[in-house]
Amino acid sequence: MVWRQSGGIEWLEASLPRARVCFTTRKGGISQHSYESLNLGVLTDDERASVLENRRRLAEALGIDGRRVAMGRQVHGSELQIHGPGSVEPHYLDPGEMPREVDGHLTTATGLSMLVLAADCLPVALSGPGGVAMLHCGWRGLAGSIIERAAASVGATEAAVGPGIGPCCYEVGEEVAEAFSDLGPGLSQGDNLDLWEVASRKLKRTGVERVQRADLCTFCDSDRFFSHRRDRGITGRQAGIAWIE
């Protein structure tokens, strides 16, 4: 992955076969205080006008069409939504009506982007002959097999795992660690779980040959990232975005 920037906005970029994937940081937006500055989540106490301006600037920086950015109302589930070539995607610039409750998006179409929001959870992109997927992966979604479902749908051969809370900071209860006991040893150190490695092992087990990882902890790096846990819920959202070129 490589760092890129445009107009003050900084993001981490990965190339997958057929797809471009961007993981945003908090840099380059106009939101203030706890939401400084590129907060992309409207379901926060940030000013909605600021979030929409941030979204507009991000679309411009990435060179994507803001009127065609697929999003869901994220519920830590494992449901996937397929977006066809003619699908209407107004929520990014006009978040009036709630989008569908879904944590993963798939497409084979060009001209539309898929976006998930995160602030500790992992944004994960997959690509294969059957299309491209963008997933919001917290431990519940991972335990609910969102990666396996998306990988099967697109026949994934490559994937990119974005920034999220790292093994340095992700203290969990026993039931969370146990949810991944089938993935083999070495995922936990004390009470801390390595969610990056959970995602990697799941990807590899489904047949993904190449996994690119950011290995950047959102909790540790307050200059770059929002972190729900570090900021005790009063924080913004960064994004993972994927589209077929």
Ligand SMILES: [Zn+2]
């Ligand atoms: Zn950390």
